[in-house]
Amino acid sequence: MRIVPFLCSTAITVALVAVFDRPLGKVPPLGAFFSPQYGFWQNAEPARQDYGGTLSINGLQGPVEVFFDDRLVPHVFAENEQDLYFVQGYLHARFRLFQIDLQTRAAAGRASELAGSKAINFDKEQRRLGMVYAAENALKEIEADTQFRSFFDAYTAGVNSYIEQLTESALPIEYKLLQSKPEKWSNLKTALLLKMMSKMLSGGTENDLANTNAKSIFMPEELQQLYPQVPDSLLPIVPIGTEFPKPAVIPVKPATADSLYFNNKTTVAAQSLDRPDPGNGSNNWVVGGSKTKSGYPILANDPHLELSLPSIWFEIQLKTPTHNSYGVSLPGSPFVVIGFNDSIAWGVTNSQRDVKDYYEIKFKDQTRSSYWFNGEWVPTTMRIEEIKIKDSLSVFDTVAYTVFGPVQFDNRFSNAISADRNLAVRWAAHDPSNEGLTFYKLNKARNYADYEEAISTFTCPGQNFIFASRSGDIAIWQQGRFPARWDGQGLYVMPGQDSSYLWQGYIPQQENPHAINPARGYLQSANQRAADGTYPYFIPGSYITARGVRIDKKLATMSAITPRDMMELHADYFNVSAEDVRPVLLANIQEGQLGLKEREYLEILRSWDLLASPDSKGQTVFQCFWDSVQVSIWKDEISRTNPVAPWPSEQTTIEWLLRDSVHRYADDINTTEVESLAMTITASFKKAALFLAAKEAEGKLVWSRFMNPSVYHLLKEALPAFARKGLAVGGYGNIVNAIKHSHGPSWRMIVHLTDGIEAYGVFPGGQSGNPGSRFYDNNISVWEKGEYNRCWYMRDGDRANQQVKWVLRFNKS
């Protein structure tokens, strides 16, 4: 009799367990996820978590001590370098495992394994850009150097040592949400991470595809006007007046360049899906002892990147008996990347140089097995790519490799209308190189000569390495392996049927733009063109001029500088672009045509103090108005082709308005009327006013409300709860304090090279990647207020110092 209810209730029990053990759509398995012993509750770290302890580890040569301070910054003391990087790997995995796993899978075009089918095209593009090919080439170079290889091996072993002891309950919460497991680390993954940086910093600094469309509609003189190489107001990295030696490499323009290249009017429909933000820039500067109060140099750096939680940076001190470096590391790679030791400090900004070109390939047939090159059919190399997809079957893609590089766009991967165009990509990041070696050497460098030697092999992405030493030297080098281009080479898609369009050589390293101990006592870089027009090579790129102008002018007038002054310059909200262009805009507004509300906005603009501060209304009015003006001037012109030609840069537009107020581009070519500049500017203002009124109704006229400065979790809108939004900061891409929605100063560092080293730093995040840790976002409020943490540069005698909160000991087993 009771057998029926027994069977029924047992079946219900089993069914419930089964249902709760399985994901329901996007919802993770409820039982496993909510179980206090296995699920997300295990990621809720006690506020009084003890990060110390003693570990017995197989693979170490000696003991390693890790001293955590009250911000969870590890100060790693090892007896040799292999052990040092082993523990760095362990700590990166301990605090940032999901991040390093996600970033390297995405770099390798394996995002679909975590994200499902929506990431297939992203993955295909990563593969077709040759990201894994690039990492493999780098790894060959890295592993050829046995000593250096041992550092990568140790780092990999450290990451894996952490992964191997992980229990299900200790998995980062993201794995529990995504129903996934971490993957074992490898040297290739470290190489992939560095290629991710290459893509971020040199994958979007060219505009070859859109430029090709511009060339189809504009005459050569128009192209010069719209996309000039050297802006009028440029204050270059290398001080004006510096003499450059005669170039050792003189590239030769191909005989067919005019007919097949410059005068080729065909458009190209292909476009990259995942184009890195061209605003991935940065500031760095250094002032020599003659300009500082103490007589010692001060170095400052703030790399501008997508702001994320966890942060792209992890603060760390790395010490052996022979060196002691401090700064930020990139989780996924050994070494300090930006930082200092007891003799020198260094920082980086992006060179913005174009090191990526496209070539049009002619395949023999649909099989793509051979292509026409130097008068014959040459076989391609095929690389079969399997893209594994979460909860679905794999997708396969075959990428053809040519003498130039992989064919990124062809009839199997492109916009429908570009089916007949095959574009191979030639990218400096594909070349064998060992960027990590530069950072390794910088960690140990003691003087200018060591620094110069350390950076000399750095290949891609081109960086502006700034330097200061305690002995008083200051210097900057724009370093990378840059192609020596003939004038105009690589601005547009090039013919790919013979060797004459290949890169003919590289600019000799010693001819890279650089400056040492200038008389003026300071150096700076802020993504502007490195040198003025007297530099003897053709160096296209995506340069940003305004920040460099502001920083240069400020530094020129400052004296008796202290670290506090440098903090104020990091926080500078002055809008130098607005200072230049506001008078022209105001002079051209036909006030008689404005309504009441419009006059109100005009008054806000007129009385604005030119500061993009968080509570500014003037900055909001200016930016909306100025964007509207640029749209009115250029949209009709650049839309004559599809996809559109590139927007002329803000700097170009400003300089054009200052130079020539009757320029024909002010006219809207889509109307019969001929609009004057005043008519266009007035109409733009009216459009902007409508938009502003709508924003004001939402309470978003104040700049920080308008811009909504935010730091998102790596999985963006998928995990909004893990983001920190609506921060009370101002700034913009063209402003020294370059915060732009979710992009901006990802690490602010100031190093005063006194005998004791006085250093400050902050990034908008925290050391831990765990949203359940108080160290997940503890530095955001510090960063938001424009404040800094004092970096504690620990020495041998400090083991018993009160600043040590926890000690983690690694013993060899």
Place this chain on the structure above:
Amino acid sequence: MKFFLSVLLTMLSGVGISLWALSPWWGFVPVAFLVAAMIHQAPAKAFAAGFLGMLLAWGGLSWWIDWQNSSLLSKQVAVLFPLQGSSAALILLTGVLGGLLGGVAALAGSYLRISKSKME
């Protein structure tokens, strides 16, 4: 007394089963079943005891974790699972999920006991 004992044993199993490293997250389910099979109670009472035992186990554990964590994580997870950021609601949901499983397992266990006694 039986009811109290059942609740206590179920709760202890719900808290302690994870000490056994090989236990899956649902390791307490067969224990709740056995408790109900061995301590004879009416089905409704058995369900209530299993439910209450696991509600206390999961609710109590998560409350303890949350208290130590100053609700840092629960406030965020209670946005992912739309509970308006309420840590208390998330703790209650955790307890109810555990309670439901404990309850049905105990219900099944109680029937096993009854059917056995009939056979005797």
